[in-house]
Amino acid sequence: MKSFKVSGQRSIGYGQPAYIIAEIGINHNGSLDIAKKLIDEAAAAGCDAVKFQKRTPEICTPKDQWHIERDTPWGRMTYINYRKLIEFGFDEYKAIDEYCKEKKIDWFVSCWDEEAVDFMEQFNPGVYKFASASLTDHDLIAKVKSLNKPYILSTGMSTMNEIKDAVEKFGTENLIIAHSTSAYPCPPEQLNLKMIHTLQDMYPDVPVGYSGHETGLATTVAAVAMGACLVERHFTLDRAMWGSDQAASVEPQGMQRLVKDIRDVEQAMGDGIKRVYDSELAPMKRLRKVITPKAEKSAQ
Numbered sequence: 001m002k003s004f005k006v007s008g009q010r011s012i013g014y015g016q017p018a019y020i021i022a023e024i025g026i027n028h029n030g031s032l033d034i035a036k037k038l039i040d041e042a043a044a045a046g047c048d049a050v051k052f053q054k055r056t057p058e059i060c061t062p063k064d065q066w067h068i069e070r071d072t073p074w075g076r077m078t079y080i081n082y083r084k085l086i087e088f089g090f091d092e093y094k095a096i097d098e099y100c101k102e103k104k105i106d107w108f109v110s111c112w113d114e115e116a117v118d119f120m121e122q123f124n125p126g127v128y129k130f131a132s133a134s135l136t137d138h139d140l141i142a143k144v145k146s147l148n149k150p151y152i153l154s155t156g157m158s159t160m161n162e163i164k165d166a167v168e169k170f171g172t173e174n175l176i177i178a179h180s181t182s183a184y185p186c187p188p189e190q191l192n193l194k195m196i197h198t199l200q201d202m203y204p205d206v207p208v209g210y211s212g213h214e215t216g217l218a219t220t221v222a223a224v225a226m227g228a229c230l231v232e233r234h235f236t237l238d239r240a241m242w243g244s245d246q247a248a249s250v251e252p253q254g255m256q257r258l259v260k261d262i263r264d265v266e267q268a269m270g271d272g273i274k275r276v277y278d279s280e281l282a283p284m285k286r287l288r289k290v291i292t293p294k295a296e297k298s299a300q
Contacts, residue, residue: 002205003229004150004176006126007106010048012150012176013207018224018262022047022235022255023211025110025245029073030086036099038235039107041252046259049106051129051232052096054116057083073242090122097123110134114143121147132156132182132211135166142170150174152230154211155199156182163199172206178232179223180211185248191219196226213248221261225269233258 003013012019022042028035035052042050055061057080066080074085088096100107108125111117112134120128128144130137132154144151151174155163167175179195191214199208209230210223220231236249250258276284284291 002207004127004174004207006108006150007049009104010106012127012209013229016229017266018228019049019209019230020047020259020262021049021051021230021232022250023051023232024235025051025053026086027234027236027241027243027245027249028052028086028088029241029243030088032088032092032095034237035088035092035096037237039096039099039103039105041237042235042255043103043105045252045255046263047105047255049108050100050235051107052088052093052109053112053131054109054120055083055087055112056115056119057087059113059115090119093120093123111140111144114140117143117147126150127152127176129178130154132158132180136162138166138169141166145170145174148174150176152176152178152209154178154180155195156180156211156213167203167206172203175203176207176209176230177203178209178211178230179228181213184213184245185215186213188214188216188219193219193223193226196223196228200227215248217250217254217258217261220258221265224262225265231262 003011003016005011010019024035024038028038039050061080061083066078068079069076070079070082072082096107106126108127108129109120110129110131111120127150129152130141134140135153135155135158153166153175155177177199179199181190181192183190196208196210207229210228211232212220220233223231234245234249235255236246236251239246239249239251
């Protein structure tokens with residue numbers, strides 16, 4: 001299985017610690033101050049990266065929804081104006097780029113359209129992510145593929161044939177696959193974590209990760225124990241904040257616990273070679289009636 005260098009400090013793939021991504025997405029609600037607070041909390045928790053979403057509103061918003069009005073924390077407005085309000089531009093991403101470098105945490109985005117890819121190339125991200133909704137957008141994948149950078153392909157809301165079609169068309173070079181179920185929040189019985197093994201068996205040379213939308217933490221830790229090379233969870237300062245992704249997000253205290261549990265599990269996995277540890281010698285002398293010669297030698 002391959003691994004890909006995605007920053008000066010971290011790689012994603014075989015033989016590497018799980019790459020932990022705090023998905024800020026649009027949970028910043030258009031506020032650079034909130035985005036910076038989320039970056040602070042992700043870095044403090046020990047996450048490897050924060051991820052945002054980048055859209056060109058006029059391209060990604062269906063025209064029949066442009067003028068539908070909705071209530072927002074900023075008043076009643078049309079949907080297209082709302083999409084523009086929460087979208088960061090050059091100045092905000094330049095500030096995010098500088099801030100993440102200061103905090104020594106990676107950042108990148110999910111681009112939802114080709115213009116967004118051109119926009120993000122100004123910041124030379126080390127990796128790109130495709131949201132599950134984009135798995136069948138082959139033009140968008142081709143745009144990123146042409147950049148010769150690692151890219152993460154999420155597989156939520158997709159059939160096996162759709163996954164196979166994308167991989168067959170674009171090959172496995174620079175590819176990282178993330179198993180996902182696109183329900184917000186996702187009930188445990190629909191997480192289907194064994195798909196991690198299915199994808200590993202299907203594409204043995206491709207790093208396989210997990211993008212989760214559940215409310216708990218244990219299943220994300222389980223994904224790492226099953227071999228996920230990366231994990232991604234939506235991240236928020238407060239699940240009660242306004243926004244469609246907040247309820248399925250992890251708060252700072254939960255992210256700290258998630259990162260700690262993942263790192264503990266990685267240490268606990270060991271190497272599969274049975275040995276008698278020094279910490280076992282005293283209990284062995286005290287509790288065993290018969291100590292084998294080999295064990296006696298180890299205990300000396």
